[in-house]
Amino acid sequence: MAPKVPPQPILEQSSTAAEAGHGxxxxxxxxxxxxxLLTTNHKEIGSLYLIFxxxxxxxxxxxxxxxxxxxxxxxxxFVRPEFxxxxxxxxxxxxxxxxxxxxxxxxxxxxIPLQIGAPDMALPRLNNFSFWLLxxxxxxxxxxxxxxxxxxxxxxxxxxxxxxxxxxxxxTFFILSLHIAGISSILGAINIIATILNxxxxxxxxxxxxxxxxxxxxxxxxxIAVMPVLAGVVTMMLMDINFGTNFFNAxxxxxxxxxxxxxxFFGHPEVYIMILPAFGIVSAIIPTxxxxxxxxYASMVYATAAIAILSFLxxxxxxxxxGMPLVGQLFFMYATMLIAVxxxxxxxxxxxxxxxxxxxxxxxxxFALAFVVQFTIxxxxxxxxxxxxADFQYHDTYFVVAHxxxxxxxxxxxxxxxxxxxxxxxxxxxYPNLRLSQWHFWLSVIGVNLTFFPMHxxxxxxxxxxxxxxxxxxxxxxLASSVGSFIFGFSQLLFVAVxxxxxxxxxxxxxxxxxxxxxxxxxxxxxxxxxxxFETPPTFHRPxx
Amino acid sequence: MSGSYYVPATSKWPxxxxxxxGVMMIGTGMMLxxxxxxxxxxxxxxxxxxxxxxxxxDVVVESRKGLxxxxxxxxFRWGMGWFIFSEVMFFAAxxxxxxxxxxxxxxxxxxxxxxxxxxxxxxxxxxxxxxxxPPDSSIAGPAQVFSPWQLPLxxxxxxxxxxxxxxxxxxxxxxxxxxxxxxxxAGTVLLGLCFIAIQGVEYYEAYTHYxxxxxxxxxxxxxxxxxxxxxxxxxVGTIILIVMLARIVRRHFTPExxxxxxxxxxxxxxxxxxxxxxxxxxxxx
Numbered sequence: 001m002a003p004k005v006p007p008q009p010i011l012e013q014s015s016t017a018a019e020a021g022h023g024x025x026x027x028x029x030x031x032x033x034x035x036x037l038l039t040t041n042h043k044e045i046g047s048l049y050l051i052f053x054x055x056x057x058x059x060x061x062x063x064x065x066x067x068x069x070x071x072x073x074x075x076x077x078f079v080r081p082e083f084x085x086x087x088x089x090x091x092x093x094x095x096x097x098x099x100x101x102x103x104x105x106x107x108x109x110x111x112i113p114l115q116i117g118a119p120d121m122a123l124p125r126l127n128n129f130s131f132w133l134l135x136x137x138x139x140x141x142x143x144x145x146x147x148x149x150x151x152x153x154x155x156x157x158x159x160x161x162x163x164x165x166x167x168x169x170x171x172t173f174f175i176l177s178l179h180i181a182g183i184s185s186i187l188g189a190i191n192i193i194a195t196i197l198n199x200x201x202x203x204x205x206x207x208x209x210x211x212x213x214x215x216x217x218x219x220x221x222x223x224i225a226v227m228p229v230l231a232g233v234v235t236m237m238l239m240d241i242n243f244g245t246n247f248f249n250a251x252x253x254x255x256x257x258x259x260x261x262x263x264x265f266f267g268h269p270e271v272y273i274m275i276l277p278a279f280g281i282v283s284a285i286i287p288t289x290x291x292x293x294x295x296x297y298a299s300m301v302y303a304t305a306a307i308a309i310l311s312f313l314x315x316x317x318x319x320x321x322x323g324m325p326l327v328g329q330l331f332f333m334y335a336t337m338l339i340a341v342x343x344x345x346x347x348x349x350x351x352x353x354x355x356x357x358x359x360x361x362x363x364x365x366x367f368a369l370a371f372v373v374q375f376t377i378x379x380x381x382x383x384x385x386x387x388x389x390a391d392f393q394y395h396d397t398y399f400v401v402a403h404x405x406x407x408x409x410x411x412x413x414x415x416x417x418x419x420x421x422x423x424x425x426x427x428x429x430x431y432p433n434l435r436l437s438q439w440h441f442w443l444s445v446i447g448v449n450l451t452f453f454p455m456h457x458x459x460x461x462x463x464x465x466x467x468x469x470x471x472x473x474x475x476x477x478x479l480a481s482s483v484g485s486f487i488f489g490f491s492q493l494l495f496v497a498v499x500x501x502x503x504x505x506x507x508x509x510x511x512x513x514x515x516x517x518x519x520x521x522x523x524x525x526x527x528x529x530x531x532x533x534f535e536t537p538p539t540f541h542r543p544x545x
Numbered sequence: 546m547s548g549s550y551y552v553p554a555t556s557k558w559p560x561x562x563x564x565x566x567g568v569m570m571i572g573t574g575m576m577l578x579x580x581x582x583x584x585x586x587x588x589x590x591x592x593x594x595x596x597x598x599x600x601x602x603d604v605v606v607e608s609r610k611g612l613x614x615x616x617x618x619x620x621f622r623w624g625m626g627w628f629i630f631s632e633v634m635f636f637a638a639x640x641x642x643x644x645x646x647x648x649x650x651x652x653x654x655x656x657x658x659x660x661x662x663x664x665x666x667x668x669x670x671x672x673x674x675x676x677x678x679p680p681d682s683s684i685a686g687p688a689q690v691f692s693p694w695q696l697p698l699x700x701x702x703x704x705x706x707x708x709x710x711x712x713x714x715x716x717x718x719x720x721x722x723x724x725x726x727x728x729x730x731a732g733t734v735l736l737g738l739c740f741i742a743i744q745g746v747e748y749y750e751a752y753t754h755y756x757x758x759x760x761x762x763x764x765x766x767x768x769x770x771x772x773x774x775x776x777x778x779x780x781v782g783t784i785i786l787i788v789m790l791a792r793i794v795r796r797h798f799t800p801e802x803x804x805x806x807x808x809x810x811x812x813x814x815x816x817x818x819x820x821x822x823x824x825x826x827x828x829x830x
Contacts, residue, residue: 029555034555040553122620122623122624123624125553125559129558132562139567140571170578172574180566189627195620198623226634228634229637231635235770239759239770241577245766247766250650251667251680251681251684252762253654253676253764254766255650325660326659
């Protein structure tokens with residue numbers, strides 16, 4: 001039986017500093033590993049998510065470096081093609097499902113209750129369950145690399161029949177691990193949505209919520225809507241592989257293209273799942289360091305919602321080259337280009353927020369600014385890819401690789417790093433080391449661009465993705481990409497150093513670590529935030545304009 | 546908002562639950578890939594079921610101790626509502642598959658429309674539904690398909706009636722008529738069991754007389770994935786209703802506060818609605 005906590009008496013005042021003192025409240029948490037295994041505290045679970053995500057980020061990063069090492073020069077140097085395929089596949093799977101998504105969920109766990117003045121997540125035990133499913137899922141996924149025939153080798157999009165008829169035996173384990181990860185995501189999203197809708201401080205309306213909360217509300221909706229579709233499609237793969245069904249086999253009346261429709265019905269909202277919370281983080285950071293209120297709060301909210309709705313209507317743009325009736329191509333092309341409108345609204349608002357602001361360039365702001373510029377580059381190459389006739393040329397080339405890495409690395413990842421730098425003082429009570437942070441930032445920016453910018457050119461010149469060898473004319477671009485990737489990869493060790501130093505000490509941060517220019521509630525609790533905050537809900541005061 | 550939101554202290558069920566689920570998945574994988582490991586799977590499954598039972602038991606005990614307030618109740622409501630939405634999307638994937646296959650993939654294979662070039666693969670193939678003869682002769686389609694107006698219709702009537710009996714039971718609970726509630730709920734459970742039994746008979750018939758199997762082309766595949774996952778949900782729903790029956794008998798719930806019962810009835814109605822969609826698209830049309 002879980003230990004029970006008696007109902008707490010209503011406190012007279014906000015007990016933001018109440019981790020000690022109030023003898024009534026909490027049993028001493030179990031010590032050691034058990035504390036982390038059994039915890040129901042949103043901050044501890046948030047930290048677990050973030051540490052897990054960082055670990056996966058390095059594992060997925062090592063896989064990427066194996067890929068880049070092999071592509072350093074033409075010919076086959078270091079790995080066999082079969083292993084190369086496993087590395088590209090696992091890199092994608094680990095980064096998408098193991099690094100980026102859990103990082104955002106970790107930030108949500110830490111910050112959403114703090115930003116809405118809630119004592120914890122709405123369903124704390126479910127929260128713990130969502131997290132501990134992840135090590136199980138990814139332990140299983142990584143173990144496929146050691147199985148006979150190797151791990152998944154069909155790309156992170158695992159198109160049938162490559163992933164069914166021609167796949168290694170370990171594919172069944174891959175499917176099962178994806179099921180576990182999917183359950184984790186769905187339960188986590190349900191928890192976040194219930195928290196946001198039900199746990200806001202008295203007086204806080206939906207349109208008073210910080211944008212990080214708003215973007216996560218919409219992201220949770222996307223997660224709950226599309227993760228089950230992924231579960232459905234991998235179940236059909238499982239059936240085709242093990243039970244003789246013909247879902248993706250035309251000989252039996254099925255259709256391999258059906259797989260792509262189902263996958264991208266999940267997959268396109270999935271890419272917004274990985275970017276909307278990033279928008280939220282950047283929308284918190286830019287006003288703070290521009291010392292101005294966010295420009296166009298309401299339009300930011302509506303733009304986020306518009307992007308989410310459109311994301312269900314554009315999956316076909318991943319499939320122009322596979323063959324589709326003309327009407328379908330036109331529909332998906334125009335619907336995709338429409339997304340540029342709300343996205344443009346967002347970029348405009350960030351820039352307008354900075355206009356005539358009193359900007360300073362602390363590490364979170366550096367990453368947020370880089371995000372705005374670099375994500376926009378990724379957005380523009382996305383527009384190019386949306387044009388169906390042009391896409392026939394770009395499809396499956398390094399141009400696509402350049403595009404989605406620009407939105408995911410200097411996009412989603414930089415926003416996560418920006419968020420980490422922004423909230424580290426709140427988590428640890430210390431500012432991150434300035435010098436190291438700046439080195440981390442500049443090496444990351446240089447590394448990222450050196451890695452991914454040349455891929456636009458090699459892609460436009462026709463270099464296909466997911467191939468371990470290439471024609472001689474692509475050699476220079478690939479050399480640059482490989483050098484850049486190693487700069488980027490190794491400079492992330494600086495981030496680990498920053499975190500370790502920040503946890504252990506450093507310049508002490510006050511409650512309002514980044515000044516008075518933000519009204520978000522997390523800055524009203526001490527730094528570091530005590531284990532339990534807002535046990536009595538604070539009264540939300542709408543800031544005067 | 547009273548300011549006494551119940552934040553449970555540490556709990557061992559989530560961690561044990563994920564461990565058990567992991568064991569179950571490893572066992573399942575071993576069974577499918579290596580033809581052994583059923584023991585591992587069963588241990589995992591038993592663990593998952595045990596954790597669910599004990600975890601829910603904790604929640605019931607806490608609820609009966611009065612630890613939950615109105616805000617907690619709303620959290621449960623949002624949680625259950627969104628969970629059912631995720632289930633809707635799970636089934637949407639399979640319904641979408643059925644529509645895509647029927648209205649796009651099969652006609653294309655017979656040469657219709659802009660993607661009709663695929664007809665070059667099997668020039669003899671003509672589109673028809675239910676797909677009795679799949680394009681390639683190496684794959685045997687079903688010999689015949691079920692008439693919707695026999696067992697499937699009976700099952701439809703059973704499930705629709707069960708939604709009505711459950712609503713009567715719920716109304717009785719709200720009126721405080723515990724005995725009436727118990728009887729109608731027991732009736733609902735009985736109807737659920739009947740549905741499962743009839744579905745079992747139908748599956749038996751499918752395999753022995755109709756030639757509808759998992760391997761029987763895309764018709765068999767879509768038939769079993771839709772009816773199979775629905776049947777699984779009916780089984781889960783029936784178990785949930787049995788638990789609710791036991792709780793009614795033990796005098797849990799009050800006319801005002803009985804969200805456990807309500808959540809069970811939401812789930813049951815959802816399963817019912819899915820069946821109506823399934824009856825129409827899989828059997829009738």
